[in-house]
Amino acid sequence: MEVxxxxxxxxxxxxxxxxxxxxxxxxxxxxxxxxQGDKRRTTGLGELPALLGxxxxxxxxxxxxxxxxxxxxxxxxxxxxxxxxxxxxxxxxAPLDRRHEESHVAxxxxxxxxxxxxLDQLITNSAYTEKRLEDLGLRQSLFARCVGGVDAKELVQxxxxxxxxxxxxxxxxxxxxxxxxxxxxxxxxxxxxxxxxQGVEAELRLAGDGPLLDEARRRAAVAPLASRVTFLGxxxxxxxxxxxxHSDALIQLSGExxxxxxxxxxxxxxxxxxxxxxxxxxxxxxxxxxxxxxPEILTPDRGxxxxxxxxxxxxxxxAPLLTGALPAPVPVPGLGWPDYFRRYERLWEEADAAxxxx
Numbered sequence: 459m460e461v462x463x464x465x466x467x468x469x470x471x472x473x474x475x476x477x478x479x480x481x482x483x484x485x486x487x488x489x490x491x492x493x494q495g496d497k498r499r500t501t502g503l504g505e506l507p508a509l510l511g512x513x514x515x516x517x518x519x520x521x522x523x524x525x526x527x528x529x530x531x532x533x534x535x536x537x538x539x540x541x542x543x544x545x546x547x548x549x550x551x552a553p554l555d556r557r558h559e560e561s562h563v564a565x566x567x568x569x570x571x572x573x574x575x576x577l578d579q580l581i582t583n584s585a586y587t588e589k590r591l592e593d594l595g596l597r598q599s600l601f602a603r604c605v606g607g608v609d610a611k612e613l614v615q616x617x618x619x620x621x622x623x624x625x626x627x628x629x630x631x632x633x634x635x636x637x638x639x640x641x642x643x644x645x646x647x648x649x650x651x652x653x654x655x656q657g658v659e660a661e662l663r664l665a666g667d668g669p670l671l672d673e674a675r676r677r678a679a680v681a682p683l684a685s686r687v688t689f690l691g692x693x694x695x696x697x698x699x700x701x702x703x704h705s706d707a708l709i710q711l712s713g714e715x716x717x718x719x720x721x722x723x724x725x726x727x728x729x730x731x732x733x734x735x736x737x738x739x740x741x742x743x744x745x746x747x748x749x750x751x752x753p754e755i756l757t758p759d760r761g762x763x764x765x766x767x768x769x770x771x772x773x774x775x776x777a778p779l780l781t782g783a784l785p786a787p788v789p790v791p792g793l794g795w796p797d798y799f800r801r802y803e804r805l806w807e808e809a810d811a812a813x814x815x816x
Contacts, residue, residue, distance in 0.1 A: 461695050461732065462543070462607055463520050469799045476803060479510055484523075503530055514538050516806060522548045525569055526556055528576040539809060541579045541802075543604075545729035546587035549573070550594065551719060562722025570595040579805060583730040584751030590727075604801045605755065606735060609699060610794030613740035616703035617789075623706060628686075629660040629780045631745070632705035634698045634733040637668030640715035640726045644670070647677050647687065648769035649711075653777060654682040660780050663705070665690040665698055699736060706784045708737040709745040709776075713766050728752060737761075741789040745776060760787045 470478040481493040485500070492501045492509055501509060513535050519542040524531065532540065552565040559565045573580065573596060580600040582588050588601045623630065635641040643664070650662050664674070664687065671689075678687040693701065702708060712728040728750035735755075737744050744761030746752050756763055764775050791797075 460520065465607065465609075465795045466518070466520065466799070469795060476516065476806065479512075479514055480506075482506070503527060503534060507534060516541055519543070522553075522569070525572055526554060528572050532576045539578045539806065540576055541581060541806075542573070542577055543581040544587075544591075545583055546590050547724075547726050547729065549591060549596075550724040551717070551726075552724075553719075560721045562719050562724070565721070566594060566724075573600070578809070581802070581805075584754050586727075586751035586754065587729045602805050604798060604805075605730060606793035606798040606801075607795060608732065608736045608739045608793050609695070610739040610789075610797075612696075613699050613703060613736055614789055616700055617740040617742070620704045629706045629784060630663065630704070631660055631707050631709045632663045632665070632701055633709050634665040634693070634702070635710060635712070635731075636666050637670040637674055639670065640712055640717070640728075641668075642711040642713055642766075643674045644677060645766075645769060645772075646709065646711050647674060647683060649772045649776065650687065651683055652769055652773035653780065654686055656773070656777060658777050658780050661686050661688065662709070663688045663690055663701065665693045665701060667692040698733065699740075702733070702736055702742055703740055705742060707743040707745055707779075708733060710734065711747055711764070711766065711772070713747060713749055730755070735793050738787070738790040739793040741787050743779075743785050743787060745779070755790075759785070760790065 467478060467481065470476055479494070483491050483493060485491050489500050490503060492499055492506065507513060515538060517531065517535055517538045517540050519540070522542070522544065549569055550566065552562065552569045554565055554568070557568065559568060577600055579602045580591070580596065582591070582601050582603050583605055584603065588598070588603065592598050633646065635643070637643055650660070653660060675689060678684065678689070690701065710731065710733065712731065714725050714727040716723050717726040730751045734744055734746060734752065738755065738760055744756055746756060746761060746763065747766040748763040749766060753763060762775065762779060764772055766772065
């Protein structure tokens with residue numbers, strides 16, 4: 459299960475004010491299903507009011523996969539508050555399953571029209587994401603920014619248990635990301651090769667899978683990278699957190715990348731990566747580019763913002779950090795799931811208080 463979805467269900471399942479009454483998902487055959495506790499049944503969307511017993515106060519969307527069903531759902535639940543959480547990239551990508559639009563720009567316009575017409579709130583992760591969506595045509599009044607969403611308590615405990623690394627050992631850098639073009643793994647390996655040739659003692663541990671994994675493995679199979687780079691494969695979120703807690707720094711070189719789609723292209727970018735938030739929550743130094751939303755949260759005491767250009771220039775920026783003890787930032791408060799979901803609760807309480815006839 460997607461990390462946010464699982465945490466959302468755990469938090470609101472028996473909430474005293476906003477109890478979760480059901481989860482609608484799709485099975486392997488693409489059929490809509492209603493999950494309530496341990497019960498799972500295939501259902502049509504029109505049957506939901508009878509099955510739920512009452513209209514919910516909030517209908518929460520964790521992805522844009524329901525965009526083509528929004529008009530029907532709005533008719534089914536006319537009095538509910540429609541809330542959609544997004545990092546922004548899927549709206550710019552604007553995929554459609556059933557509606558045929560050859561032009562990507564036309565698909566984007568259709569998405570924007572549906573969201574503007576049906577949503578009450580759009581939960582975002584950054585000012586950067588909001589600017590991109592506003593430029594696309596989404597109403598600014600929809601935006602509600604919530605930054606965070608990590609298992610902060612477990613991260614801090616794991617970090618404390620890990621303790622300082624023994625003197626004389628290589629600095630351990632960790633990256634958790636899908637092996638896809640905009641994550642720039644091949645550039646990261648080029649940087650690491652330059653650092654190794656300069657005599658910088660460091661190891662790189664890479665978690666994740668994806669279409670570029672095999673190419674990255676081949677790139678790292680030769681000296682001097684072979685003895686310094688470890689591929690960990692796909693890890694669970696708990697495993698990522700444990701690996702992160704035992705690292706000296708998180709390094710990630712995500713960049714803005716023009717991504718082709720049928721009928722056009724869009725810029726895929728880092729809104730606010732969860733692994734970066736996890737590092738900040740437990741006091742692990744972050745090395746990341748000055749792109750996307752990262753400058754909004756990466757202050758000099760928490761990490762190094764890189765100017766992404768060539769492997770040589772990046773290595774020159776990183777090398778001084780790795781020749782001594784890497785900084786150990788103070789964990790950033792307020793990023794854990796309880797604090798994060800309390801922001802949702804406050805948004806809904808404030809909306810209720812402002813509603814006519816409250």
